[in-house]
Amino acid sequence: MILEMTNINKDYPMGKSILHVLKNVNLTVMEKDYIAIMGPSGSGKTTLMNLIGCLDVPTSGTYMLGNRNIGTCSDNQLAEVRNKEIGFVFQSFHLLPKMTALDNVAMPLLFAGVKKKERRERAAEALKIVGLEDRMTFLPDQLSGGQCQRVAIARAIVGKPRLLLADEPTGALDSVSGKQVMQLFRELHDSGSTIIMITHDANIAKQADTMYTIFDGVLSGGEEQVE
Amino acid sequence: MLENITLSFQGIWAHKMRSFLTMLGIIIGIASIITIVSTIKGTNEQIKEDLIGSGNNVVDVTLKQDNTTYEMGYGGLPEGVSVISEKTRKTLEKLEGVKEVSLYRKRTWSENVFYRNTQYSGALYGIDTHYFSVNGYVLDYGRGFTDFDNRTFHKCAIVDTATSSSLFGGENPVGKVIEINKEPFVVIGVAGKLQNSGPKITTVQEYQTYAGNSSGSIFIPIDDWPIAYQYDEPQMVSVKADSTDDMTKAGKNVADALSVSQMKTGSKFSYAADDLLKRATQMQNLSSATNRQLLWIAGISLLVGGIGVMNIMLVSVTERTKEIGLKKAIGAKRKRILAQFLTEAAVLTSLGGLIGVGSGIGFSQVFSNVMGTRAAVSIPACIIAVAFSMAIGIIFGLLPAVKASNLNPIDALRSE
Ligand SMILES: Nc1ncnc2c1ncn2[C@@H]1O[C@H](COP(=O)(O)OP(=O)(O)OP(=O)(O)O)[C@@H](O)[C@H]1O
Ligand SMILES: [Mg+2]
Numbered sequence: 001m002i003l004e005m006t007n008i009n010k011d012y013p014m015g016k017s018i019l020h021v022l023k024n025v026n027l028t029v030m031e032k033d034y035i036a037i038m039g040p041s042g043s044g045k046t047t048l049m050n051l052i053g054c055l056d057v058p059t060s061g062t063y064m065l066g067n068r069n070i071g072t073c074s075d076n077q078l079a080e081v082r083n084k085e086i087g088f089v090f091q092s093f094h095l096l097p098k099m100t101a102l103d104n105v106a107m108p109l110l111f112a113g114v115k116k117k118e119r120r121e122r123a124a125e126a127l128k129i130v131g132l133e134d135r136m137t138f139l140p141d142q143l144s145g146g147q148c149q150r151v152a153i154a155r156a157i158v159g160k161p162r163l164l165l166a167d168e169p170t171g172a173l174d175s176v177s178g179k180q181v182m183q184l185f186r187e188l189h190d191s192g193s194t195i196i197m198i199t200h201d202a203n204i205a206k207q208a209d210t211m212y213t214i215f216d217g218v219l220s221g222g223e224e225q226v227e
Numbered sequence: 228m229l230e231n232i233t234l235s236f237q238g239i240w241a242h243k244m245r246s247f248l249t250m251l252g253i254i255i256g257i258a259s260i261i262t263i264v265s266t267i268k269g270t271n272e273q274i275k276e277d278l279i280g281s282g283n284n285v286v287d288v289t290l291k292q293d294n295t296t297y298e299m300g301y302g303g304l305p306e307g308v309s310v311i312s313e314k315t316r317k318t319l320e321k322l323e324g325v326k327e328v329s330l331y332r333k334r335t336w337s338e339n340v341f342y343r344n345t346q347y348s349g350a351l352y353g354i355d356t357h358y359f360s361v362n363g364y365v366l367d368y369g370r371g372f373t374d375f376d377n378r379t380f381h382k383c384a385i386v387d388t389a390t391s392s393s394l395f396g397g398e399n400p401v402g403k404v405i406e407i408n409k410e411p412f413v414v415i416g417v418a419g420k421l422q423n424s425g426p427k428i429t430t431v432q433e434y435q436t437y438a439g440n441s442s443g444s445i446f447i448p449i450d451d452w453p454i455a456y457q458y459d460e461p462q463m464v465s466v467k468a469d470s471t472d473d474m475t476k477a478g479k480n481v482a483d484a485l486s487v488s489q490m491k492t493g494s495k496f497s498y499a500a501d502d503l504l505k506r507a508t509q510m511q512n513l514s515s516a517t518n519r520q521l522l523w524i525a526g527i528s529l530l531v532g533g534i535g536v537m538n539i540m541l542v543s544v545t546e547r548t549k550e551i552g553l554k555k556a557i558g559a560k561r562k563r564i565l566a567q568f569l570t571e572a573a574v575l576t577s578l579g580g581l582i583g584v585g586s587g588i589g590f591s592q593v594f595s596n597v598m599g600t601r602a603a604v605s606i607p608a609c610i611i612a613v614a615f616s617m618a619i620g621i622i623f624g625l626l627p628a629v630k631a632s633n634l635n636p637i638d639a640l641r642s643e
Contacts (some may be wrong), residue, residue, distance in 0.1 A: 055556055055637050076560050083558020094553045094640065098241065110230075111558040155557070 001066075002029045002163055002194050003052065008061035010047055010217075021047045023217040025061070029163070034189045035196045036208035037219075044217040045198045047168055051085050052196060053165050054078045066162070083111050087156030089166035093148045095140040095155075101127060102136040105154045112159060126154040132186060148176025153184060157193070164188065166197045171203060182207055235574035250579030252532020253619065257580050257612050259525035261587025262594060264608045267518045269601035271511040275471070283363050284326075284471050285500045286478035288464040288485065290416075297496065303458040307494045309464050313349040315488055316355075319464070322480040324473035329357035329465040332452050340445065341406045342394045349390055349443035351407070353452035359418060361467045367391075369401040369416030377450040384412040388419040390443035404444070406437055407455045412447060464498070475505065529615075532579070533623040539570050540627035544634075551631050552639025561632040568631050572624025573617050580616025584609045 010022040021044045029035060039045050050056040051063065052093050057078075060073040063086060075083065081087075087108075095104045106123035114122070127133050130150040140148055149169060156164055166185070170178035182204060189195055197208060212221040213224055239246040290297040290308065297305065304310065311330055319328045337351035342407070356372055359365070366389065376383055384405060391400050400414045453459055464485065468477035478500025485498035544551070551564055588609075591602035 050637050055555075079555065079558050079560045082556060088556055090640070094549065094556075096550055096553065098237070107554070108557045111560075111563065179383070 002031055002033070003066070004028045005058075006053075006062050008058045008063060009053065010051060010056075011059045017067065021217050022058070023220075025219045027052075027212070027219060027222075029196065029205070030192065031194060032189070032192060033194050033196075034207075034209040035212065036205035036210070037196065037212045037214060038200060038205045039196050039214035040200065041126075043200070043214045045214055046202075048214065048219070049165055049167050049196070049198055052163075053088060054081045057227075073147045079111075083108055084159060085162050087159065087161040089149070089152050089156050089164065089169045091168040091171040093140070093145075093152045093172070095148055095151060097140050100137050100139060101132060101143065101151045101154075104140070104151055105158050108155060108159045123154070123158055126158040127151070129157065129188075130154045145173050146180055149173060149177070149181050150184065152190075152216045153181070155187065157218065164193050164195045166195065168198055168200070170199070170201070178204075200217060228566075228570070231570040232574055234567070235298060235571040238571060239575060239578065241488065241605060245539065246575060246578075249535055250532075250575060250582065252528060252535045253576050253579030254526055254532075256529030256532050257583025258587040258590055259528060259618055260522060261520050261584050261608065261612055262591040262602075263525060265588065265591035265602040265604055266594065266600060268603040268608075269595060269603050270518070272516050272518055272603055273601045274510045275507045277629050284468040284474055285362060286466045286468060286474050286481075288466055288478060288482045288498050289464065289501065290461045291499045293495050294497070294499070297461065302462055305496060306352065307491045308461050308496050309489050310459055310486065311464070312491060313484075317468075319481050319484060320485060322477065322590065324468050324477035324480060325468050327357055327361050327467040328447060328478075328481065329361040329467075330355050330462040331358050332449060332462055332589055333466065334456075334461050337407075337445070339406075339408045342403065347390070347394050347405070347443070347445065349393075349445065351455075352444055352446045353449040353455075354431060355449050355516070358446070358465065361465045363421040364418040367417045367419050367434050368399065369414070371416055371418075372446075372448050377448045380451055381448065381456060382410060382412045382451060382454065383415045383448065385416040385418050385446040386414055387446075388417060388445045390445055391417045393443055406551040408607045409504075410454055412451075416444070421613055435527040458608050466500070474574050475500075490527050532613075533576075535627060536572055536576055537623040540568065540624050543571075544627050545570065547631075548634060548639045548642045551634050552636045553643070555634065555636035556640060563633040564634075565628045568628035569621055571582075571619035572628070576620030576623075577613060577617040580613040584612050587612075612613065 005025055008022055008025040008027075009020065012019045012021055025048060028047075035046055037048065038149075049058075051058055054073075056063070057071060065081065068081065068168075070078070070081070095101075096107075099107075102120065102123050105126050106119040109122060111121040124133065124136060127136055130153050132147060132150055132154065135143060135147060140151070143151065149172075151171075156166075164185075169185070170181055173181060185195055185197065186207060189218040196209075197204075199205050206225065208225070210222060210224055212219055245494070290305075292305070316328050316330055319325060324398060332353040334351045337347065337349065340347040340351060348560065354372070355377070356374060364387075365387075369385070372383070375381070385405075386394065386400050393405065394400070394405075400417055403414050404411045405414060406412070447455065449462070464481060466477050466481045468474040482498045482500045489498065490496050554564065555561075588604055591604070595602040
C-alpha cells in the first residue's frame with residue numbers, strides 16, 4: 001500500500017464562515033496504481049492533490065503515506081517526504097527560467113544532498129527517459145510547451161519517488177504534445193510507477209486504470225476501468 | 228554554500244543595474260569611512276613626523292627648576308647641580324632604548340656675537356662631538372669638532388647654513404673670525420641639517436617651541452663655553468633613541484638617571500625629557516576626534532544603505548515567490564531558502580564593501596592631493612570594512628530571508 005486517506009476533511013476559513021472544500025474523503029492507493037481524478041472546476045481536485053502531496057495538511061482525518069502518519073510530521077519532515085517520496089508535475093510546469101533543463105531536473109537531488117557529479121548523471125538519465133537527452137543545456141524559454149512539461153516530468157522522476165502526482169499535466173498543452181505527455185505517463189506506469197493524475201478531460205482519464213470523480217468536495221468511484 | 232555564492236553572483240549579474248544601485252548606499256558609506264580612516268591615519272603619521280622628525284628619534288632632556296624649564300644665562304651652575312662628566316655620558320648610553328647621548332649648552336638668544344660689525348641674532352650652542360650625529364647635522368664645508376679642539380680649548384666655531392647666509396652674505400665663512408663676548412673664534416665649518424631630520428615648523432606654536440633654530444645656530448666646542456661665558460653652566464642632553472617608539476622610554480631613563488646622579492636628594496632641580504611622542508599623541512587625538520565625528524555620518528549612510536538592501540531583497544522575495552514555492556514543493560527546507568537569501572544579501576553587500584574600499588582608497592588619494600593632507604591606507608580598516616558590509620547584508624537580509632523561508636508553497640505556486 002502506498003497511501004491511505006481516511007475521513008479527510010479540508011476547510012478554509014472565509015471571513016466569518018468556513019468553506020468545506022473536501023468532505024470525508026477516503027482514498028487508498030496501491031503499488032503500481034494508475035489513478036485519474038476527474039471533476040469540474042472548483043470541486044476540490046487541486047486541494048486534494050496538495051494534501052496527497054504533503055504540501056498541505058488536512059483539517060481532520062488521517063493520512064498515512066507508507067507507514068508514516070503525515071498529520072504528525074514537522075515542517076522539515078514534510079519537506080523531506082516531498083523530496084524523496086513524491087514527484088510533482090504541475091499544469092504550468094514551474095521550471096526555473098534561469099536554469100538549464102539539466103539543472104532544473106537535478107534540483108530535487110540537490111535538496112536531497114546528492115553530490116554534484118551523481119546529480120548530473122542521474123538528471124541526464126531522467127532526461128533520456130523523457131526523450132530530451134539532446135536538450136540538456138537548453139533554457140526553458142528555448143523549449144516548447146510539451147518539452148517543458150517533459151523536463152518537469154524528468155524532474156518529478158529523477159529522485160525515483162514512490163508516487164507521481166500530476167495536476168492537469170496536459171492543461172497547458174496542444175493536443176499533439178498532450179498526447180506525447182500522456183504516452184510518457186503510460187510508459188512510466190508500465191515500468192512500475194504509481195501515478196495519480198488530475199484532469200477534467202474524460203478522454204485523458206480513460207487512459208488510467210482506476211477513475212475517481214469529485215463533486216463539490218465529495219470523492220466517489222474507484223472502480224477499475226475496463227477497456 | 229559555494230553553490231549559493233555562485234548563484235548569488237549570477238543573480239547580481241543578471242540584475243546589474245539594480246544590484247549596483249542597491250549597493251550604492253553601502254559603497255558610499257564604506258568609501259567615506261575608508262577615506263576618513265585613511266585621512267586620520269595619514270594625518271597622524273604626518274603629525275608624528277612633523278613633531279618628531281622621521282628617523283631622527285631625538286628627545287631633549289633639559290634641566291627643570293620646580294618642574295619648569297631652567298633658564299640658562301644667569302651665570303654658573305645652580306646650587307646643588309653638578310656638571311655631567313664624560314663617564315656619566317657613557318653610562319647614559321648604556322640605558323635601555325638609548326642609542327647615543329650628546330651634551331650641550333645653549334643660549335637661545337645670544338648677545339655680543341659679531342662678525343665684523345654685524346650683530347648675530349640666533350642661538351649659540353656649546354656642543355660635544357656627538358651633537359651633530361645625534362641631531363642629524365652634516366658638514367657642508369670644513370671640518371667638525373674633535374676631542375682635540377675640546378681638550379685644548381681651541382676657539383673655533385661651526386655655523387649652520389642659515390647663519391652662513393645671514394651673517395656672512397655670500398662669502399665662505401670658513402676661515403673667518405667671529406667675536407663671542409670679545410673672544411675671537413675662527414669658523415672651521417658649515418653644517419646643515421639632514422632632510423627630514425628636524426621637525427617641520429608649520430604653526431606659530433611649533434615655531435615658538437623651536438625658536439632659534441630657524442634664525443640660525445652657531446656651535447662652539449662645549450669646553451669653550453666658560454671662555455665665552457665665564458662660567459660652567461648646566462648641560463642639556465640630546466638623546467637619540469633606538470626607535471621612535473623607544474623615545475619616551477629612552478628620554479625618561481636618561482632624565483631619571485641624571486636626576487639621581489647630578490643633584491642632591493630633595494633638590495628643587497631635576498632633569499626631565501621633552502616627551503614629543505606624548506605631545507604628538509595629544510595632537511593626534513585632537514585631530515582624530517574631529518574626524519571621528521565624520522565617521523558617525525558615514526555610519527548613517529551605511530545604515531541607509533542597509534535599509535536599501537532590505538528593501539530590494541523584499542522586492543526580490545516577492546518577485547521570486549514562484550521560485551521559492553517550487554523549491555519548497557520539491558523538498559527544499561526552510562533553512563535552505565533562508566541561507567539562499569542571506570547569502571545573496573551578504574554577497575551583494577560584501578561586493579559593495581569591496582567596491583567601497585577600492586573607491587575609498589581612490590578618494591583618499593584625490594582628497595589628499597586636493598587638500599594637501601596625507602592619506603595612509605590602513606589594511607585592517609579595509610578588512611573590517613568588508614566584514615562589516617557582509618554583516619550589514621546578513622542583518623538587513625534577515626527579514627526578507629525569513630519572509631521567503633516562511634512562504635507557504637501552495638500560495639507561492641498559485642501566484643501568477
Ligand atoms: N487557500 C484557499 N483559501 C480559501 N479557499 C480556497 C483556497 N484554496 C482553494 N480554495 C477553494 O477551494 C475550492 C476548491 O479549489 P481547488 O483549487 O481545489 O479546485 P479545483 O478542483 O482544482 O479547480 P480547477 O479545476 O479550476 O483547478 C475552490 O472553491 C477554492 O475557492
Ligand atoms: Mg486545480
